[in-house]
């Protein structure tokens with residue numbers, strides 16, 4: 778197992794994290810055991826964060842990070858963020874009760890992760906839980922996803938913190954070229970944030986782009 782950064786490993790083409798919830802397998806992921814440690818395989822086809830790492834983007838989440846995760850869904854990627862930020866905390870937000878029900882079961886096994894049923898368009902409704910944070914990670918696939926991200930980074934991101942924005946071009950406008958949409962998103966982000974990196978997520982996620990930003 779090759780360590781590529783604290784908490785993230787690579788074996789061949791596959792990414793792994795150390796399982797914080799030893800003995801638990803939430804998503805039927807492959808588990809490898811070595812030297813008494815359990816490693817969970819992290820599938821880039823199901824996680825834009827895993828794809829961005831495979832595509833060479835730095836992972837700014839570390840062992841002690843406090844992370845606001847917007848669009849946690851059933852908790853797939855959030856569970857790997859929880860593995861990496863083992864001494865930190867993950868505020869896992871989604872507005873769909875059906876997926877939050879599954880997320881609750883994942884969080885029950887993870888002392889550093891809390892499920893929050895809330896709308897990312899209304900940061901004021903979860904402000905009392907989660908401010909400030911080291912990382913805002915957003916994957917909500919909504920038309921106004923850039924506006925939602927700016928609202929949340931503006932409200933929650935501490936000085937020297939980082940924001941990840943996963944953009945799904947088709948959710949913004951299915952008639953426009955993804956390349957043009959990514960250029961427009963970049964311009965909008967640059968008004969308030971410093972863009973550190975930008976990666977297309979092909980071939981794992983078609984017409985998706987990940988932006989990594991910092992506060993100006």
Ligand SMILES: C[S@@+](CC[C@H](N)C(=O)[O-])C[C@H]1O[C@@H](n2cnc3c(N)ncnc32)[C@H](O)[C@@H]1O
Pocket residue numbers: 823824825847848849850851852853854855870871872873876895896897898916917918919
């Ligand atoms: C593409 S899925 C996220 C997948 C997840 N990030 C992962 O990698 O495991 C998008 C999620 O965003 C949630 N979502 C969309 N708009 C939202 C909003 N305004 N507030 C909170 N959650 C939202 C949806 O309910 C859905 O579960």
